Each structure stands twice: as C-alpha cells, then as structure tokens.
Amino acid sequence: MRLAALYSGGKDSTLALYLAQQMGHDVPYLVSIQPKGGESWIFHVPNMTMAPFMAVLLGKELVTAETSGSEEDDMRSLTEALSSLDVEGVVTGAVWSDYQWDRMNIVCGELGLKVIAPLWRKDQDKVLDELLEAGIKAVMVGCYAEGLDESWLGKEITYETAAELRELRDRYGISVIGEGGEYESLTLDSPMHRGILHIIEYEIEWKRGSGTLTVKKAEIV
Numbered sequence: 302m303r304l305a306a307l308y309s310g311g312k313d314s315t316l317a318l319y320l321a322q323q324m325g326h327d328v329p330y331l332v333s334i335q336p337k338g339g340e341s342w343i344f345h346v347p348n349m350t351m352a353p354f355m356a357v358l359l360g361k362e363l364v365t366a367e368t369s370g371s372e373e374d375d376m377r378s379l380t381e382a383l384s385s386l387d388v389e390g391v392v393t394g395a396v397w398s399d400y401q402w403d404r405m406n407i408v409c410g411e412l413g414l415k416v417i418a419p420l421w422r423k424d425q426d427k428v429l430d431e432l433l434e435a436g437i438k439a440v441m442v443g444c445y446a447e448g449l450d451e452s453w454l455g456k457e458i459t460y461e462t463a464a465e466l467r468e469l470r471d472r473y474g475i476s477v478i479g480e481g482g483e484y485e486s487l488t489l490d491s492p493m494h495r496g497i498l499h500i501i502e503y504e505i506e507w508k509r510g511s512g513t514l515t516v517k518k519a520e521i522v
Contacts, residue, residue: 313394443485
C-alpha cells in the first residue's frame with residue numbers, strides 16, 4: 302500500500318514508519334504539521350524545525366502545513382497536507398491516545414484514507430523493547446513529569462535508561478514511553494537513516510520542574 306507517514310521526528314513516529322515499511326508498505330512522504338505558536342492539541346511540538354533534516358535522512362519527500370495549534374486548525378492543516386497526496390493511507394505512531402486516534406480517523410475517513418497504526422494499543426513495555434531492538438536511537442528533548450529532572454534532557458533512550466524509566470514508573474506511575482505527555486523525544490538514527498543527526502548547538506529552558514531542549518543547530522553526519 303502507498304502511504305504517507307505522519308512524522309514528528311520523535312521515537313514513536315519513527316518506529317511506526319519502520320514497522321510499516323517492514324510490513325511491505327511504500328511510504329514516500331513524511332507529513333509534518335508545524336504549530337506556529339508552540340502549542341498543539343493533537344501534534345508533537347518540540348523541535349519540528351528538524352523536519353527537513355529528517356526528510357533528507359530518511360530519503361522521503363516532506364509535506365508540511367502550519368497550524369495555530371487549536372483542535373480545529375490542527376485538523377484543517379492535516380486535511381490540507383494529506384489531500385494533495387497520491388496515497389491510500391496514513392501511518393501514525395499513536396499508541397494509547399484515544400483523542401489523537403479519533404481525530405486522525407475523522408480526517409482520514411473524510412479523505413477516504415486508511416489509518417495504519419502499528420503501535421496502537423500495544424503494551425508500553427513491548428513498544429519500548431521494539432524501539433531498542435530495532436536500533437532506533439532517540440534522545441529526550443522534553444521532560445514534563447515528576448522523576449524526570451533536567452539531567453534527562455539530551456539523554457539517549459537505551460536499555461539502561463529504559464530500566465530507569467521502569468523504576469520511575471513503579472515509583473511515580475509514569476508511562477515508560479511518555480504516552481501521558483511525560484516526555485518528548487527526537488530521533489538521531491535508525492536502520493532507515495542515511496546518516497546521523499548530530500546536534501551541534503542547543504538551548505535548555507527549565508522551570509517549575511519541567512523543561513525542553515531546543516536544537517539551535519544540527520548537521521547530518
């Protein structure tokens with residue numbers, strides 16, 4: 302099936318794309334919805350400026366649309382981006398968010414597109430294991446939950462940090478894959494990548510127990 306991947310650059314959208322291609326689907330497009338105000342009801346927000354780098358690294362055509370961040374504008378932007386493409390469906394990295402799932406299906410249903418969601422309703426430990434087993438390398442770029450202090454920003458998600466996340470879940474009840482908004486990630490490398498995203502300069506903003514790492518300069522190695 303010919304598909305477009307809804308792609309944020311985070312670990313879940315990368316894993317979903319990887320699994321879709323492993324299933325034999327052709328995925329020539331990355332669709333990136335970029336919030337203008339730094340907020341969105343539906344889509345990933347941190348470091349969306351890295352989308353052009355991701356398209357080059359993955360050898361895909363990048364399709365973008367801007368949104369004000371409201372629910373209505375998020376859905377309008379997604380419709381606008383998808384309606385111009387010659388595809389039969391959309392790959393999404395949604396795991397447990399019914400809100401995101403419902404809105405995605407509304408848009409795709411109106412456009413006559415199928416939703417391909419390789420991670421949907423999977424056990425969160427299994428998703429974390431699949432990410433690591435696939436060789437996807439991602440770092441945390443947003444931390445918004447108790448137990449995730451500033452030292453986690455920029456930390457790579459490895460087998461060691463996965464064990465630490467499971468310990469934090471036992472203590473604080475967080476999602477180990479950040480499905481409750483506990484953290485956001487940025488993919489640096491994967492089996493699909495033609496190179497590695499190397500972060501040269503970044504800025505950290507940390508206040509009131511949460512913060513974001515914003516990439517200011519990067520290169521493809």
